[in-house]
Amino acid sequence: MRSFSSIALLSVIGAASAQAGPWAQCGGKSFTGSAECASGWKCHELNEWFSQCVPGKRETKGAEGTTPAPVNSTSSTGTGKAPAPRANGASFAKADGVQFTIDGRKKYYPGTNAYWLPFQMNNADVDAVFDHLEQSGLKILRVWGFNDVNAVPAAGTVYFQLHDKEKGTSTINVGKDGLQRLDYVVSAAEKHGIKLIIPLVNNWKDYGGIDAYVNAYGGSHTEWYTNPKMQGLYQAYVKAVVTRYRDSPAIFAWELGNEPRCTGCNTDVIHGWATKSSAFIKSIDPNHMVAMGDEGMGLTVGSDNSYPYGTSDGNDFAKNLAIPDIDFGVFHLYTEDWGIKDNSWGNGWIENHGKVCKELGKPCLFEEYGIKGDHCGEQLKWQETSLVSGMAADLFWQYGQKLSTGNSPDDRFTVYHGTPDWKCAVMDHISRIPK
Incomplete structure (x- = not known):
């Protein structure tokens, strides 16, 4: 059985509707589709060419034209966050001269x-x-x-x-x-x-x-x-x-x-x-x-x-x-x-x-x-x-x-x-x- 997101994607590529489906594109330069997201979803701008329907209330620009911070996608844990860092001393790898640490x-x-x-x-x-x-x-x-x-x-x-x-x-x-x-x-x-x-x-x-x-x-x-x-x-x-x-x-x-x-x-x-x-x-x-x-x-x-x-x-x-x-x-x-x-x-x-x-x-x-x-x-x-x-x-x-x-x-x-x-x-x- 397909996941909810996959079902939503199929709805996006089907017949045109008055609303953009979950995770669908909802704005951007040269975009001609619906800028209205389904209930419970908001249109979030990632850049001038791409806005996407993400979970949440409808998003509107403030008085100074600012947009909210990016929203993390849902992870396999269902938390909406990336996997948590290990608690065993793991750290970010880095370039150290001509070697790696x-x-x-x-x-x-x-x-x-x-x-x-x-x-x-x-x-x-x-x-x-x-x-x-x-x-x-x-x-x-x-x-x-x-x-x-x-x-x-x-x-x-x-x-x-x-x-x-x-x-x-x-x-x-x-x-x-x-x-x-x-x-x-x-x-x-x-x-x-x-x-x-x-x-x-x-x-x-x-x-x-x-x-x-x-x-x-x-x-x-x-x-x-x-x-x-x-x-x-x-x-x-x-x-x-x-x-x-x-x-x-x-x-x-x-x-x-x-x-x-x-x-x-x-x-x-x-x-x-x-x-x-x-x-x-x-x-x-x-x-x-x-x-x-x-x-x-x-x-x-x-x-x-x-x-x-x-x-x-x-x-x-x-x-x-x-x-x-x-x-x-x-x-x-x-x-x-x-x-x-x-x-x-x-x-x-x-x-x-x-x-x-x-x-x-x-x-x-x-x-x-x-x-x-x-x-x-x-x-x-x-x-x-x-x-x-x-x-x-x-x-x-x-x-x-x-x-x-x-x-x-x-x-x-x-x-x-x-x-x-x-x-x-x-x-x-x-x-x-x-x-």
Whole structure:
């Protein structure tokens, strides 16, 4: 059975009515729908492009045109607040020179990616993942904080934001098949002492991404970075998620997106977007770090003029890392996907990013890496290089285990918990990290 919020969402995308439904858009530039919310709900302005119906009495502007403070969405606990901080000395992670300090300890940290975790409906599956992470010593986990759709999916399918093409409106799903699933992940991370990196939009079509915005509101992938309406809706979503967890020590960092690109565009496009977006996040959450979430492309140091070192996809690693509100650098490594035949090439890629981070005095996170079907060969050398090249942490792509529905996603990069590959690619690596 669908949650109340999901039922409300279906009413929003159905036939037009005199009132906007719960959590529906109720105002903003170019919005033509109803500005009147259902009984017991009020229209709350998040920015000039987006107002949303939230619980409470009708909201009106005061004599000086001010609006009330943002309202937190309902969490999985039903309290309307983010999961409570742990009472075991947990604190906000921070950049400390070219390293990270987590819960008072400044050292190199291992971690992984499990993008799919917030989309699991079985709490026991989520708990099992965090049990294994804590037991193994993996400290940082990166999961998707986005899941955009252009139509409400089948019952039981998780999604976070609906971009209605017909109406040109956006609705954030805070129901049991929406952000409450991310609530549970954050709560479980707090219990197990794991820190989360959460990107807020995808460059790729998987889970909607930038193209879900473009499909609903027009324009192009490149124009998304500068289009006022789409950026207003992006900021509204960012604000809803960030304010939901801004008091949680489980958040390691927010990322502006996953692998942002704009093919053939000037590097000023993504740099300008990153500058504004990182400042926006810091304005509503000064507690947590912010990173780009990029692949580390556009690197002049040690360049061999190969594709990853170039700027053809709109990124300049050093330029973006120098943005004041970007706290650390991240980069990815996929030799096969980038057309690099020699996997040993990756060692120089790691070393050269370390040099840039050291020069700018910020930590460097080796955030995604893997070789399809070969987790115990050259990939191990990449890990060794990371340990001696000034990196602050590394996160292999990706974590896997058996779930109640079967195995977690296997893209041939996956390292499954408890397998022989797990020992050589994960546990042996952790054992080499100075305590």
